[in-house]
Amino acid sequence: MKKRLVGGLVLALAVSSLLGGCGEKATTSEKPETGKTKIRFATWDTAGDVDKQQAMVDKFNAEHDDIEVTMEAYGQDFDTKISAGMGSGDAPDVMYMWNYPAYHEGLEPLDSYIEKEGQEYKDNIYEALWPYNSIDGATYGIPVGFTTHVLFYNKDLFAQAGVEEPTADWTWDDLREAAKIIADNTDAKGLAFSMKPDPYDFEMFLWSNGAAYCDAEGKLEGNLNSEKSKEVFQMFQDMEKEGYAVATEKSGTDEFRSQQAAMYIYGAWSINDFKADGLNFGLVDIPAFKDADHDSVSILSTSGIAMSKDSKNKDAAWEFVKFWTGEWASKERIGSEMPALYNVVESEKIMENPEFAPFYTMLEQSAGYTPTSFIIDNWSEVSESLALSFEQVFNPSSLQDVGPVLDEAVAE
Known part of the structure; x- marks a missing residue:
């Protein structure tokens, strides 16, 4: 594709x-x-x-x-x-x-x-x-x-850190625990993700936690900045602050491919490159949120x-x-x-x-x-604005507080 x-x-x-x-x-x-x-x-x-x-x-x-x-x-x-x-x-x-x-x-x-x-x-x-x-x-x-999208993981790094490989029933708590152990016992970070994630892609994490950017009428207020949404952004920011995840300039593919990160979440586009490199990798379902009443969701x-x-x-x-x-x-x-x-x-x-x-x-x-993007007519402008807001949360040079950033994003 x-x-x-x-x-x-x-x-x-x-x-x-x-x-x-x-x-x-x-x-x-x-x-x-x-x-x-x-x-x-x-x-x-x-x-x-x-x-x-x-x-x-x-x-x-x-x-x-x-x-x-x-x-x-x-x-x-x-x-x-x-x-x-x-x-x-x-x-x-x-x-x-x-x-x-x-x-x-x-x-x-x-x-x-x-x-x-x-x-x-x-x-x-x-x-x-x-x-x-x-x-x-x-x-x-x-x-x-x-x-x-699925969770890609490096089998060699998991073995080096003495961590069992991910399974389809993993929660984000499981991922975070494994990522910490890997970061402590190898030269790699546990997880890589984008510091300026494509808003189209990132919404899947909100869905997995029972939230979304907007409702059926396209209203951002009370949705993008809901408590469930804030939990997702806070989780990623906390992983970065705690030092076992890295927020990258791009998707995380480069860091995973060079074995600087043991895990990342992405589509199928790079599989052939990983195989050509001889990378010892596996892939599995995206982890679910522990308190959610459904499985993880992908864009x-x-x-x-x-x-x-x-x-x-x-x-x-x-x-x-x-x-x-x-x-x-x-x-x-x-x-x-x-x-x-x-x-x-x-x-x-x-x-x-x-x-x-x-x-x-x-x-x-x-x-x-x-x-x-299928609900809001002016998604192009909204997406650009959201991307800037997300970068304020995840860019290591800023790491602004999640709540105020999302509250401001829905007010624009």
Whole structure:
């Protein structure tokens, strides 16, 4: 997965402005009088991933006498080209998608298409993924892949400190105790985390403690600065103050990879790098809060596939969407995308793979949570402000009191 669903929806206002000027386009499939129906498909991937995707597109084309798909690889220019295409009414028929809050006005609602496929079609896709591909109750994308977050740990450092490795039933108290022992008995810190965490990601810790940034109406007051929320921020700050956790400039990946930290919490993006390094690591569910009445919760980073509302060939586009999100294609992407289909996870015995299973356990535990980025219209500005507030709490040069910082954050 090359795109993350991140907190800063930096293109939201620009895209909204562009979409507001779009005229109405044809909404039914139009097949040329001769030849195949032409479909454009935009991907954000690069290099070898694009070659693999092209081979998959070629298979679709070979199997369809009436449809021809042309793949357009946008790479780092993906967002720029998608927003420009939507603004000019020339967006690709089908495209990868992650930033639904910014782009949904240019996308075709897919609920009627899904309904025609039957309930079994929808039920075969992990429940927790649907809200991340929907806005205001309408579905705009079909899930392709995802990552949740898990706890990564260094087996060698745990052995060196004489600490038993983490288990799925760990609480944060267990993590803190282990982190202290590791810091006291090795040259590493017990835990690494970001001193300026992405607000989109960090909300999962509040969810795990029965809190959130906002309520269903988008109200921050009484939510972000609730006692349950403050407990989470205080816990991380205390670990840093007590010297067994380190707040880093980035995600903590560098510190974990260089064995300067024995644990950190992150998505699946760095697994291949760790394996290439020969790092002796494991991964397990995120610890739960001792007094919470539920398991730990993770934010999701998803990739979906969506259809342009301006496509003149929507029936053909839907055929390609079904192909790209179907069983065969999902199996082909294993290794670059975690499958979103229950039947593929079962048939490929993915839950027996210790490198994959915790991500799915966290996925199932995380159903029913809606990120604040999907609730608040001006999330881009709110996210920037929250990131600065969080840095005041965790930056080792400041370590400001949690309560006043969060109270001020909701008042801005």
